[in-house]
Amino acid sequence: MVIIIIITARTGEAISTGTFNMWFGDVESLVTFLKAIQKDTFVLIATFDDGATKITAEARELIAELGSSAINSLAFRDNWVFAGGKGITGKSPFEQHAKNNKSNNKYDNWPELLELKGCLPQKLD
Numbered sequence: 500m501v502i503i504i505i506i507t508a509r510t511g512e513a514i515s516t517g518t519f520n521m522w523f524g525d526v527e528s529l530v531t532f533l534k535a536i537q538k539d540t541f542v543l544i545a546t547f548d549d550g551a552t553k554i555t556a557e558a559r560e561l562i563a564e565l566g567s568s569a570i571n572s573l574a575f576r577d578n579w580v581f582a583g584g585k586g587i588t589g590k591s592p593f594e595q596h597a598k599n600n601k602s603n604n605k606y607d608n609w610p611e612l613l614e615l616k617g618c619l620p621q622k623l624d
């Protein structure tokens with residue numbers, strides 16, 4: 500599952516949310532959601548269980564454009580948390596990625612919990 504929350508860069512108010520099942524679901528609904536993201540917003544993304552099986556190169560590219568590095572190597576049942584934004588220059592520092600690898604996993608078939616802390620810059624103009 501890929502869980503996305505869009506917040507305004509001005510007030511931090513949540514303006515839309517989406518959950519996309521990348522195991523049973525359809526990647527087109529994720530692509531449509533990503534394409535509709537407006538400027539001057541922050542995009543918060545987390546995965547639960549599997550966020551990668553059905554993901555496509557197009558969806559990865561749209562997420563990379565929000566500042567993600569890890570999206571390019573996101574695989575089955577990896578844990579991933581990210582905060583970025585539309586039109587960001589460079590890569591977001593707000594990202595953590597734990598690979599699902601049974602020999603290193605904290606919980607047998609699942610990697611450990613990830614936490615992301617920090618302050619996003621408020622947009623004032």
Ligand SMILES: *[C@@H]1O[C@H](CO)[C@@H](O)[C@H](O)[C@H]1NC(C)=O
Pocket residue numbers: 600601602603
């Ligand atoms: C999983 O971790 C082990 C131990 O660090 C490593 O040898 C192996 O290459 C890893 N497997 C994958 C698929 O990354």
